[in-house]
Amino acid sequence: MEICQLSGGFATLAFQLTHAPSAITNVSSKVETPTFIRCSTIRTAVNLSHSDKSEWQSPNRMLILGMGFVGRIFAEKIKNQGWVVSGTCTNVMKKKELEQSGFDVHLFNANETALMILPTLKNYTHLLVSIPPLEDTGDPMLKHGELLRSTLMNGHLQWLSYLSSTGVYGHSGGAWVDEDYPANPTTELGRLRLSAEKGWLNLGRDLGISAQVFRLGGIYGPGRSSVDTIIKQLPLSEGQKMRRSRQYTSRIHVDDICQVLSASIDKPSAWNVYNVVDDDPAPREEVFAYAWDLVEKKWPGLLKHRKPRENTESSNEKGSSRGEKRVSNARMKKELGVTLQHPSYKSGLQSIINQMDKPYQCSP
Numbered sequence: 001m002e003i004c005q006l007s008g009g010f011a012t013l014a015f016q017l018t019h020a021p022s023a024i025t026n027v028s029s030k031v032e033t034p035t036f037i038r039c040s041t042i043r044t045a046v047n048l049s050h051s052d053k054s055e056w057q058s059p060n061r062m063l064i065l066g067m068g069f070v071g072r073i074f075a076e077k078i079k080n081q082g083w084v085v086s087g088t089c090t091n092v093m094k095k096k097e098l099e100q101s102g103f104d105v106h107l108f109n110a111n112e113t114a115l116m117i118l119p120t121l122k123n124y125t126h127l128l129v130s131i132p133p134l135e136d137t138g139d140p141m142l143k144h145g146e147l148l149r150s151t152l153m154n155g156h157l158q159w160l161s162y163l164s165s166t167g168v169y170g171h172s173g174g175a176w177v178d179e180d181y182p183a184n185p186t187t188e189l190g191r192l193r194l195s196a197e198k199g200w201l202n203l204g205r206d207l208g209i210s211a212q213v214f215r216l217g218g219i220y221g222p223g224r225s226s227v228d229t230i231i232k233q234l235p236l237s238e239g240q241k242m243r244r245s246r247q248y249t250s251r252i253h254v255d256d257i258c259q260v261l262s263a264s265i266d267k268p269s270a271w272n273v274y275n276v277v278d279d280d281p282a283p284r285e286e287v288f289a290y291a292w293d294l295v296e297k298k299w300p301g302l303l304k305h306r307k308p309r310e311n312t313e314s315s316n317e318k319g320s321s322r323g324e325k326r327v328s329n330a331r332m333k334k335e336l337g338v339t340l341q342h343p344s345y346k347s348g349l350q351s352i353i354n355q356m357d358k359p360y361q362c363s364p
Helices: 039-049 053-057 069-079 092-100 113-121 142-152 188-207 226-232 238-243 254-266 284-298 330-336 345-354
Strands: 003-006 013-017 061-065 084-089 104-107 126-129 159-165 210-216 218-220 251-253 270-276
Touching: 061 069, 069 084, 069 254, 084 092, 092 104, 113 142, 142 188, 159 188, 159 254, 188 210, 188 270, 210 254, 218 254, 218 345, 226 284, 226 345, 251 254, 251 345, 254 270, 254 330, 270 330, 284 345
Parallel strands: 061 084, 061 126, 084 104, 126 159, 159 210, 210 270, 218 251
Antiparallel strands: 003 013
């Protein structure tokens, strides 16, 4: 049986090559327990361990697990500030796009990448986790909790943050909820998110580093807003359909999420949870009406032959209290010293439409 040894800036890794995927395990010079892994994973691990060593000299090195809408925009902001930024995504096209923007990006596979990326994790000073849990396995990184903990124990990690959702609170009948309100998720995804929150906070405690959870409201920004939905005539997503009859809906502009993350780096907390929402939990119907007016004012006649989508909802949907809650951001403001750029959806949507020269320039 062929044995491969990989060495570099990390501990020597030994692998046996076979068609069966499994875990990467640090071993001694005497290989006592066979470790099975795909050849493609080994090649990627080699590339990770041979990254430009000059990058590891930077005092600020961020790894973003999940460079989606929030992850990418935050990455761009801190990269412009001189940070070394790497990340993960889940498809080849997105990987190429991010690499063209100057990022070091790795494809993420829930079954293999978690183990593949472990050897390089200890070289980063900051870790942002923006990967949702999976229905069948939960958080794809935390399922390797012991190996993750032992890998990071003697590393350089100083700051760890997990992006969660205000959905973990469940229903409160329209009452205000803060971080001390008992979380009671009503969906399986919400329960998995709550479990992941606890897992990442416990890891931070074990490592003795700053760790925090950010419970985000509905995320919007350039290319992802009610203005974009109206202009592009996009169908409502399942989440939007569920929220359209609510009296209260929490939201947050992506620029304010980035502001909060940066503030937490400057003022790291000890295993805290923060709600990240704006000051105005307005109903979705009101938000869409305002967005409709903005579009009509900027491009008169564009919507002449269309009906406002929110006016077509059935009357028996209105007034439902399911999922109602108003989420407080007082702790975020007090402890992190954040002043929101967009305290209301009105300033957020206005800034989005101000960036558009033509009605179909909706992408960031």
